[in-house]
Amino acid sequence: AQSVTQPDIHITVSEGASLELRCNYSYGATPYLFWYVQSPGQGLQLLLKYFSGDTLVQGIKGFEAEFKRSQSSFNLRKPSVHWSDAAEYFCALAFSGGYNKLIFGAGTRLAVHP
Amino acid sequence: GAVVSQHPSRVICKSGTSVKIECRSLDFQATTMFWYRQFPKQSLMLMATSNEGSKATYEQGVEKDKFLINHASLTLSTLTVTSAHPEDSSFYICSASDGLAGGLSDTQYFGPGTRLTVL
Numbered sequence: 001a002q003s004v005t006q007p008d009i010h011i012t013v014s015e016g017a018s019l020e021l022r023c024n025y026s027y028g029a030t031p032y033l034f035w036y037v038q039s040p041g042q043g044l045q046l047l048l049k050y051f052s053g054d055t056l057v058q059g060i061k062g063f064e065a066e067f068k069r070s071q072s073s074f075n076l077r078k079p080s081v082h083w084s085d086a087a088e089y090f091c092a093l094a095f096s097g098g099y100n101k102l103i104f105g106a107g108t109r110l111a112v113h114p
Numbered sequence: 115g116a117v118v119s120q121h122p123s124r125v126i127c128k129s130g131t132s133v134k135i136e137c138r139s140l141d142f143q144a145t146t147m148f149w150y151r152q153f154p155k156q157s158l159m160l161m162a163t164s165n166e167g168s169k170a171t172y173e174q175g176v177e178k179d180k181f182l183i184n185h186a187s188l189t190l191s192t193l194t195v196t197s198a199h200p201e202d203s204s205f206y207i208c209s210a211s212d213g214l215a216g217g218l219s220d221t222q223y224f225g226p227g228t229r230l231t232v233l
Contacts, residue, residue: 036224043118043207044158044224090157100146100211100220104157 002027002095006105013081014113021076021108023065023091032094033074034102035065039087047089050074061085086112117141118210120225127198128233135193135228137208143188144210148222149181152205164191198232205229 005024013019025031032051036044048059055067065076074091091105117140127133137147146165150158164170164185172178180202182194191210195202209222 034221041227041229043120043226044209046221046223049221094220101160101163102148102209102222103160106157109155 002093002103004091004093004103004105006089006091006108008108009106010109010111012111012113015083016080019076019078019081019085019110021089021091021110023074023076023105024072025074025091025093026072027093027095029095031067031074033065033067034092034094035059035063035074035076036090036092037061037087038090038107044090047076081110081112083112083114086110116212116221116223118144118208118223118225120208120228122228123226124229124231126231126233129199130197132194132196133198133230135195135206135208135230137191137193137210137225139189139210139212139223142210142212142223144191145188145213146211146220147185147191148209148211149183149191149193150207150209152207152227154205158207161193195230198230200232203230203232 003026034049035047038044047063048057050057050067057065063078088107090107092102119138121136149161152158161176162170162172164183166185166188170183185191207227209224211220211222
C-alpha cells in the first residue's frame with residue numbers, strides 16, 4: 001500500500017540557517033510527489049512538485065527538493081530560512097484510486113528562531 | 115491563477131443543525147474536487163472526491179448521509195454536514211483540479227479551509 005512518512009514532527013532552526021525536511025514514500029509505481037505549506041488556519045499552498053525528469057526540483061519561495069528513487073525520498077531544502085517560513089509542511093504522493101488522489105504525510109511543523 | 119475559495123471561513127452552529135460549505139474555483143474549471151478534513155495538529159484526511167455532474171465517491175469510513183457533497187458545476191462544489199454534532203467540529207478543506215495535465219500529474223489547488231464548531 002502507498003504511504004508517505006515525514007519522520008520529523010517538529011523542527012526548529014535559526015533564521016538564516018539551512019533547512020532540510022525529510023519525506024519518504026512507499027509506492028509500487030512511478031511516484032508523483034508534492035510539497036505543500038500550510039500557515040496557521042490557512043489552506044495549503046503548493047511549493048513544488050516532481051513528476052519526472054530532473055530529480056532536483058525548484059519551487060517557490062526559494063525551496064527545492066531532490067527526488068532519490070534509491071532512497072524512496074523527496075526531501076525539501078532551503079539554503080537560508082526566513083522567519084516567515086514558519087509553518088506546517090506536508091509531503092504528498094499522488095496515486096490512482098479510482099480518481100487521482102493525494103495521500104499526505106503527517107506534516108512537519110517548522111519553527112524559526114530570530 | 116488557480117485560486118480556490120471557500121465560504122464561510124468560520125461557522126459555529128448548534129448540535130442537530132445542518133451546515134453548508136461552498137468551494138469555488140475562481141479562475142479555472144475544476145473537473146474534480148476533493149474534500150478533506152483536518153484535525154488539530156494532524157494531517158489531511160481525504161473524505162470524498164467529486165466530479166461535476168456525478169455522485170461523489172466517499173472514502174471508507176466516511177458517512178455519505180452525514181456529509182452530502184454536490185458538484186453542481188465546473189466551478190462549485192458544496193459539502194453539507196447534516197445533523198451536526200460536536201464530534202464533527204473540524205477544519206474542512208477543499209481542493210480542485212483542472213485535469214489539464216492528465217492523470218497523476220494533475221495538481222490540486224487548495225482552498226483556505228472552513229473552521230466548523232458545533233456546540
